[in-house]
Amino acid sequence: MQTLHVELGERRYPIFIGSHLPVQECLAPYIKGRQVMIVSNTTVAPLYMAGYQDALEHAGKQVMTCILPDGEAYKNIDTLNLIFDALLAARFNRDCTVLALGGGVIGDMAGFAAASFQRGVDFVQVPTTLLSQVDSSVGGKTGINHPLGKNMIGAFKQPSVVMADMAQLDTLADRELSAGLAEIIKYALLGDQDFLVWLEAHMEQLVARDANLLAEAVYRSCAHKARIVAADEHEHGDRALLNLGHTFGHAIEAYLGYGEWLHGEAVAAGMVMAADLSCRMGWINAADVNRVRQIIARAHLPTVCPAIPVEQFMALMAQDKKVLAGQLRLILLKQVGQAVISRDATPELIWETIAACQQPAHPVGEQNA
């Protein structure tokens, strides 16, 4: 078991990472009150909830459960309200704890419920997908979707403790595993060339779910994100680097309808597009772009975006909330392993990237050579 501490002053908390982690020892010391509401979904609950409920009851907690329908389509205000209903029906008070047991959607909704119930109660996260282990474990972003935009309503809410158990990844679909690898690759690309080299050495074993290597990848990813978040908790500056690939990715998701591609898949294609655009700006070379494309392909992730009319793609990008005062802010690569926030990409270059990255074969190298 590895332990990583996210350093946020008095909101400092540990992330336990390993396989078959002991629930009671990991969680109970960080749950102050007696009442615990486990929020999960119809997919995860039958697999893992009983173990958590038993362990926490064994530790003297009063455990209630709230099982939500599974899927991004339910990440809305009505489903959020089901958590409030459960908390109030159980007459839970303000020293209760909300425990999220599931992937990113469950973490986002349970976290927002914890942030809002009685103006804030304690929150514990047990992410059960690779993506949520490396993404929502650190950063405190919670929220729900609105018909007019994704993640538009939410709060920053830090958990008291996070437990990332690699054993739970055994039941994860291959596509979901790859989507998690996309975010892991993102940390390497945006700021850690050593990690990229490590991933290049181990990608096939990660895809084959080697538990020790996955734990190491989760640890390094969380540590990286934790450093960025500790320096910029509320996303006023460098935290935006974590959005590498996301503005392109969100446009893909919005075009296809959320859920058609997984978020990680859209980010994967988005990162190739960010690399392509960085190359067009003269920051990285064609070999760098191919290196980005290679590691993404080896994680069984898409390296091109679906066929989307370029004009429409650009309109969707402009709707992304990373638009600040009307100006499109993109995360691009100064070099592989060093991302920057940039407002310098011209519409013409963005247009070229979108057009180029829709082709199944898009040899940027040959164009620019």
Next chain:
Amino acid sequence: MQTLHVELGERRYPIFIGSHLPVQECLAPYIKGRQVMIVSNTTVAPLYMAGYQDALEHAGKQVMTCILPDGEAYKNIDTLNLIFDALLAARFNRDCTVLALGGGVIGDMAGFAAASFQRGVDFVQVPTTLLSQVDSSVGGKTGINHPLGKNMIGAFKQPSVVMADMAQLDTLADRELSAGLAEIIKYALLGDQDFLVWLEAHMEQLVARDANLLAEAVYRSCAHKARIVAADEHEHGDRALLNLGHTFGHAIEAYLGYGEWLHGEAVAAGMVMAADLSCRMGWINAADVNRVRQIIARAHLPTVCPAIPVEQFMALMAQDKKVLAGQLRLILLKQVGQAVISRDATPELIWETIAACQQPAHPVGEQNA
């Protein structure tokens, strides 16, 4: 015009208090972004909204409005969602500002919307009732009701600036004015004997809406609350003193159905009950209780609670969220002008207080003499 600064470190903000305040000078310097959403209701908007909209547009802002139905009955998740709808339909981004123009209900909902939209945007408060000027101006409590409990869902959200204009009180109903005076009296009773003496000297002029005296009362009340909140922003300690009269009051409101009595009226009767109970505990004497009753009566507020079966009243008190780990925590008076948080009141004494304070005449003095 008086200016009070609420000292909350980097979230420090000013409250401007006076009559016919200049909107543009007071607000514009504290609104960083260009987009402003004025949230108001069907009662207040026709009276005051155009003035604010014009002044802010004159200052170069893009102003949109969102007019909600009036009343506590609408302080729910569906009405909250109307604010999100308006923000997203207007394509407001994360450097926008939500401006609450109205009483406590508007302030609570607009504040929670500001806390949650894009995980937090700027918030400005223009409280238009005496109650909201002295209560929601300071403290940052926002939220909505749930069918199973009042203010159960919300956030702590500090405004960038507050503007309390006494001229707007001219259109306030007498009952609403008195409800505001209840909270003002509360500050005197819980911690400021000098202020109580001042209120005793001026109560009739306050009821007659002397603008200068009202401004002074608002200033002193906000200053008092600001001191408490600055020391305990998230209500872990002394901030609970602000709930003097509230546990009794909430029971009255819950029994009658919210809206039957105004919140301030219920708190007024609740403060007499808290004084009565403090007397039964031997902390203050019968003359003190009568002093409390007198100042409340002179503000045209109820000094007795409606006829409610005692057992039911106690059950409703136990549901109040001030119950911590199952124990009823009451705010009582060690002396007039000094409240304390106490878990020492026995059920028997609470029973006696409820029974005694239901009678139109309830001479505690004679009982205890």
